[in-house]
Structures are given as C-alpha cells and as structure tokens.
Amino acid sequence: MKSYECGVCGYVYDPAKGDPDNGIAPGVPFEDLPEGWTCPICGAEKDQFSPL
Amino acid sequence: MKDVFQAVQVTDHVYWVGAIDWDIRDFHGYTTPRGSTYNAYLILGDQIALLDTVKAPFMGEMMSRIASVVDPQKISVLISNHSELDHSGGLPAAVEAIRPGKVYASAVGVRTLQELFHGALEVLPLKDGDRLSLGNLNLTFLETRMLHWPDSMFSYLEEEALLFSQDAFGMHLASLDRFDDEMDPDVLKHEAATYFANILLPYAPLVTQLLARVGNLGLRLGIVAPDHGPIWRKDIPVILDAYGRWARQEPTRKAVVVYATMWHSTERMARALSEGLKAEGAEVRVMAMDHVHRSQVAYELLEAGALICGSPTLNNHLLPQMADVMTYLKGLKPRNLMGAAFGSYGWSGESVRQLNDILVEMKVEKVGEGIRVKHRPDAGVLADCYALGREIGERLRAKAAPAA
Ligand SMILES: Cc1cc2nc3c(=O)[nH]c(=O)nc-3n(C[C@H](O)[C@H](O)[C@H](O)COP(=O)(O)O)c2cc1C
Ligand SMILES: [Fe+2]
Ligand SMILES: [Fe+2]
Numbered sequence: 001m002k003s004y005e006c007g008v009c010g011y012v013y014d015p016a017k018g019d020p021d022n023g024i025a026p027g028v029p030f031e032d033l034p035e036g037w038t039c040p041i042c043g044a045e046k047d048q049f050s051p052l
Numbered sequence: 053m054k055d056v057f058q059a060v061q062v063t064d065h066v067y068w069v070g071a072i073d074w075d076i077r078d079f080h081g082y083t084t085p086r087g088s089t090y091n092a093y094l095i096l097g098d099q100i101a102l103l104d105t106v107k108a109p110f111m112g113e114m115m116s117r118i119a120s121v122v123d124p125q126k127i128s129v130l131i132s133n134h135s136e137l138d139h140s141g142g143l144p145a146a147v148e149a150i151r152p153g154k155v156y157a158s159a160v161g162v163r164t165l166q167e168l169f170h171g172a173l174e175v176l177p178l179k180d181g182d183r184l185s186l187g188n189l190n191l192t193f194l195e196t197r198m199l200h201w202p203d204s205m206f207s208y209l210e211e212e213a214l215l216f217s218q219d220a221f222g223m224h225l226a227s228l229d230r231f232d233d234e235m236d237p238d239v240l241k242h243e244a245a246t247y248f249a250n251i252l253l254p255y256a257p258l259v260t261q262l263l264a265r266v267g268n269l270g271l272r273l274g275i276v277a278p279d280h281g282p283i284w285r286k287d288i289p290v291i292l293d294a295y296g297r298w299a300r301q302e303p304t305r306k307a308v309v310v311y312a313t314m315w316h317s318t319e320r321m322a323r324a325l326s327e328g329l330k331a332e333g334a335e336v337r338v339m340a341m342d343h344v345h346r347s348q349v350a351y352e353l354l355e356a357g358a359l360i361c362g363s364p365t366l367n368n369h370l371l372p373q374m375a376d377v378m379t380y381l382k383g384l385k386p387r388n389l390m391g392a393a394f395g396s397y398g399w400s401g402e403s404v405r406q407l408n409d410i411l412v413e414m415k416v417e418k419v420g421e422g423i424r425v426k427h428r429p430d431a432g433v434l435a436d437c438y439a440l441g442r443e444i445g446e447r448l449r450a451k452a453a454p455a456a
Contacts, residue, residue, distance in 0.1 A: 009197045
C-alpha cells in the first residue's frame with residue numbers, strides 16, 4: 001500500500017497507520033478513504049494528495 | 053539626519069528595517085491591545101538582501117530605515133519568508149523602488165504571491181535545504197509548511213548564527229525597543245503565548261516536528277529574528293522551551309469557564325461552577341463573552357485542562373457570541389481537554405445540546421451530560437453546578453499537573 005503526501009502542507013498519509021484521530025483505522029488504503037476525508041493538518045481535500 | 057526613521061543594527065551585517073504599528077487593535081480578528089511591529093531585515097553582505105517587507109501602508113517607514121544605512125538601489129536580492137500581506141503587502145512597491153535582480157520565496161510562496169499579485173512580480177522558488185550565497189555570507193532555507201501558512205519558510209544566516217523565523221516565535225507588541233533583553237519578560241511571555249494560542253496552535257504537531265528538526269540540524273542559534281515583536285538574543289532557550297511545551301498541550305489544573313448571558317441565569321451557573329472548581333484546587337478563569345475577546349479565551353485555554361462552556365438559548369440557538377468563540381476555539385484544535393456545557397433557557401432549550409455537540413467535535417472529554425435549567429437556577433441547580441465544578445476539579449487533580 002502506497003503512502004500519499006498532501007501537496008499543501010506535506011502531511012503523509014501512511015495506510016499502515018491510518019488516521020485514528022479521524023476514525024480511520026490502520027490498514028485503510030488511501031484510495032479507500034471516505035469521500036469528505038480531508039488532510040488532518042491543513043484541511044486540503046483528497047485530490048491535493050499525490051503518491052510517494 | 054535625513055530622516056527620523058533609522059535602521060537598528062542586529063549583528064555585524066544585519067539591520068532591522070521594519071515598521072512599528074502602535075495603533076492596530078484588531079489583527080484579523082485577534083485583539084492586539086499592545087499594537088504590533090512588522091519586522092523586515094537587511095543583510096549587508098557583498099550582495100545586499102532584504103528579508104520580507106511590511107504591511108503596505110508602512111512602506112515609507114521601511115524605505116526610510118533602509119536608506120539610513122544603504123542606498124536601497126544597492127539591494128540585489130529580496131526574499132519573502134511568508135507571503136501573508138502583513139509581510140508581502142509592500143513587496144510590489146519594494147520591487148518597483150529597488151529593482152533587485154532576484155526575488156525569492158518557497159515554491160508554495162511563489163504560487164501564493166502569484167495569487168495575491170497576479171503576475172506583478174517575478175519570483176523564483178527556493179527548495180527546502182537550498183543555499184544562497186551573498187558572497188561573504190550564506191543563507192540556508194528551511195520549509196516550515198503550515199507554520200502558519202503553506203508557504204512559510206525560515207532563512208538561516210550561517211556566519212552570524214541568525215535565524216529569520218517569520219511569524220514563528222513572534223508576538224504582537226509595538227515597541228521602540230528591539231531586543232528581548234530590553235523588555236519585560238512577563239509581557240513577552242504573555243504576548244508570545246497569546247500569539248502561539250491564536251496563530252500556531254492548530255499546527256502544534258508540526259511545531260513539535262520543526263523543533264526536533266532544528267535540533268537535529270544542530271543549527272547554532274545566536275539570534276532568532278521573527279517578523280513581529282522583539283528579536284530574541286538572550287532568552288532563546290526560554291522561547292524554544294515554551295514552544296515545545298505549548299505544542300505538547302499538556303493539560304494543567306486550570307479550568308476556563310466561558311459563557312454568555314442575557315438575564316444572568318447562565319452567569320449564576322458559571323459562578324457556581326467556578327466556586328466548585330476552586331474548592332478542588334483548580335486555577336479558574338471565568339470569561340463572559342459579553343465582555344472579553346475570543347483571542348483572550350484562546351490565550352487562557354493554552355495551558356488549561358478543562359473547557360466549560362455555557363449559553364442560554366436565543367431563538368433556538370446559542371447566543372451568537374458563544375457561537376463565535378466556540379467556532380474559533382474549534383478551529384484552533386486544542387487537545388487534551390475535559391469539559392462540560394451548561395445554560396439556562398425558557399421553553400425549547402437547544403443551547404446545551406448544541407454546545408455538547410461542539411465539545412464532541414472538538415474531541416473534548418465530556419464530564420456529565422451538561423446542566424440545563426428553565427429560567428433562573430434555584431439553590432438545588434446551583435448546588436448541581438457547584439458539584440459539577442468539583443467533579444471536574446477532582447479529575448483535573450488526578451490527571452493534570454498544577455497550573456503554572
Ligand atoms: C490565521 C489565518 C488562518 C487561515 N486559515 C486558512 C485555512 O484554514 N484555509 C484556507 O483556505 N485559508 C486560510 N487562510 C487564508 C485566508 O482565507 C486568505 O488569506 C483569504 O484570501 C483572506 O480573504 P479576505 O481578504 O477576504 O480576508 C487563513 C488566514 C489567516 C490569517
Ligand atoms: Fe502570518
Ligand atoms: Fe505575520
């Protein structure tokens with residue numbers, strides 16, 4: 001599973017870690033993040049992310 | 053003397069050439085009772101560089117200060133560490149007056165300056181870790197994205213161990229003194245904390261990362277020169293430690309009771325809660341939004357362990373001044389808080405539920421389901437409020453450090 005980086009703030013979504021603070025369990029691939037999930041640091045939408 | 057506005061020497065080669073805004077009281081919704089400064093810096097190397105400018109109306113003052121040490125035409129490099137208008141507002145006029153060979157910003161800064169000035173400027177991107185030689189002196193750049201804008205970066209002047217930190221480590225404090233050791237440390241602590249709470253808190257995890265990174269790079273920090281307020285040359289460890297502590301958001305036994313009121317019932321509840329909190333040893337702040345500003349609440353909450361909020365119901369909603377402060381606080385993303393809601397109402401009573409919903413969104417650990425009362429609280433309800441205050445006070449004592 002690929003990590004994705006936010007093009008606005010540089011936050012890296014690592015599927016192995018998920019985003020537990022926002023209800024995303026470890027193991028969820030970036031592609032499967034729900035619509036409406038945004039960068040936990042700056043609020044940018046999914047389409048601002050690119051694969052590392 | 054050509055002009056009253058003079059530059060202030062910071063190191064052998066660096067001069068402060070900013071502007072003092074004694075009068076500003078509202079900085080995009082953050083109250084600034086002590087005014088502010090916009091700090092721009094001149095580096096007199098073999099090549100001469102200007103770092104950041106000032107808010108547009110203050111350009112005359114900046115240009116005069118520059119002219120007190122050097123002919124502005126001799127500046128060949130302009131660097132924008134942060135493209136917010138309090139630092140970039142004067143950039144187009146500066147470029148016009150100076151005609152430097154090169155204007156630089158971070159890659160994101162190049163885009164932001166384009167979005168602000170629409171092609172009026174030609175700006176070159178600097179990457180994280182890039183170096184720029186001014187002949188005898190060298191600058192290194194560090195991206196500090198989201199601290200506090202996506203474009204933000206630090207510039208480090210190696211030979212003089214001077215870090216230009218843009219908004220980080222800054223504060224809104226107008227003064228003719230330029231250095232931390234010339235000012236009252238209690239005022240600096242208060243204003244630096246207010247700045248952190250209102251501007252940097254949403255990005256606290258990035259502050260922690262940045263401090264670690266600066267530590268790992270082993271940068272010598274002889275001087276830290278922010279874009280607002282004093283230049284740090286003495287208490288650098290103090291401000292770095294404070295940033296580390298504020299970013300960790302470790303709760304203390306301090307409770308902030310924030311409320312608004314129409315006919316004083318919610319106010320009575322707030323007072324009863326505050327007495328209960330104090331009975332268990334909490335340090336308490338009671339803040340009525342009818343009289344205080346949201347940014348003062350943000351300051352008080354910075355080192356707190358509990359947020360207790362109250363509102364009566366007005367036309368099925370929170371009082372607008374409570375919606376204001378709660379929206380603001382939610383955006384600042386304070387962490388590690390416990391809390392509760394309370395309020396008086398007349399017939400439908402939506403406010404406490406609405407406050408509870410906001411506390412949940414803020415990830416505040418709720419103590420109880422909140423206290424609602426129709427019209428005036430009687431002795432029994434006030435005793436309930438007092439008991440809730442005690443319960444929160446007890447929990448604070450169990451989990452949090454004593455308030456500083
Ligand atoms: C303290 C602060 C925080 C900001 N936060 C955000 C943000 O979270 N998301 C965003 O898109 N823009 C953010 N901005 C940028 C503003 O929305 C932007 O400067 C906008 O152009 C201001 O519009 P105005 O000129 O009508 O005030 C922020 C600006 C400031 C000063
Ligand atoms: Fe800023
Ligand atoms: Fe600023």
